[in-house]
Amino acid sequence: MRFLLFRCLPPLLVAILFLLLWEAIVVVFEIKPFLLPSPIAVWEAGVLHWERLFHAALRTGGSALVGFVLAGTVGVALGSLLGLSRWLERGFYPPTLLLQMVPLIAIAPLFVIWFGFGARSTIAATVVVAIFPVIASTLGGIRATDPQLLELFRFNRASRLQTWWKLQLPSASPSIITGLRVAAGLSVIGAITAEFVSGYTGDSAPLGSIIIASVQNFQTALMFAAVLMSSLVGFLLFGMVNVLGWIILHRWYGERN
Known part of the structure; x- marks a missing residue:
């Protein structure tokens, strides 16, 4: 109980202080609601449109989750291949880095042309933006494997696959988990x-479409509520990665610790 209070109380107090300051600024300076709604107005908009926001969060969260799983799976595989071969690293790492440098908003229309409107283009864009941290962290973790342990595996005539699975992948797991968090x-x-x-409009619109439509209609309170829902989706996905990371690290490092 004391541990939970120690972990949860500080951010809770900061959040309450932030909301009070936000409310005070809106009231004291008499800011127009379409410029900056009060926290109470955002709460009321969230309650009024709760069902719509909830289903939108499921759609956005589903696309983000599928894209994250694909990016994580492909990223670990590619990062491992690049880490095991200097030739592959020199050939494929620069184009991967270049892809990361291209703004997503600039190439998002291209995904619409290729995959159409809706979840498929969203998933494709999510994979592109999320895959590089996984590749980079996996590559760095593989490269950081203890050379003496690598020599030991070679001395015992372990295959490259056995060395990767039994030594390099466990050794790189903390770095990989960090990349997955990002x-x-x-x-x-x-x-x-x-x-x-x-995205698309209507009752089945995802969060991104709701945010854009809210801005166009000057429904700023609804926009803030949708942004908060997207933050909640990100928080849940980040928490899932933390739980997954704890399970993996406990499996490979628990007995040693």
Whole structure:
């Protein structure tokens, strides 16, 4: 109980202080609601449109989750291949880095042309924006494997696959988990950004489309509520990665610790 209070109380107090300050600024300076709604107005908009926001969060979260899983799976595989071969690293790492440098909002329309409007183009954009941290962290973790342990595996005539599975992958797992944490946040950002372009309106609209429509209609309170829902989606995805990371690290490092 004391541990939970120690972990939860500080951020809770900061959040309460932030909301009070926000409310005070809106009231004291008499800011127009379409410029900056009060926290109470955002809460009321969230309650009024709860069902719509909830289903939109499921759609956006589903696209972000699928894109994250694909980015994580392909990223670990590619990072491992690049880490095991200097030739592959020199050939494929620069184009991967170049792809990361291209703004997502600039290439999102291209995904709409290729995959159409809706979830498929959102998932594709999410994979593109989230895969590089996984590749980079996996590559760095593989490269950081203890050379003496590698020599020991070679001395015992372990195959490259056995060395990767038994030594290099466990050794790189902390770095991979860090990359997955970064990718989790980027997945939601990528999904929302792609939905600005590839989303659709109506009752089945995702969060990104609701945000754009709210801005166009000056429904700023609803926009804030949708942004908060997207933050909640990102928080849940990040928490899932933390739980997964704890399970993996406990499996490979628990007995040693």
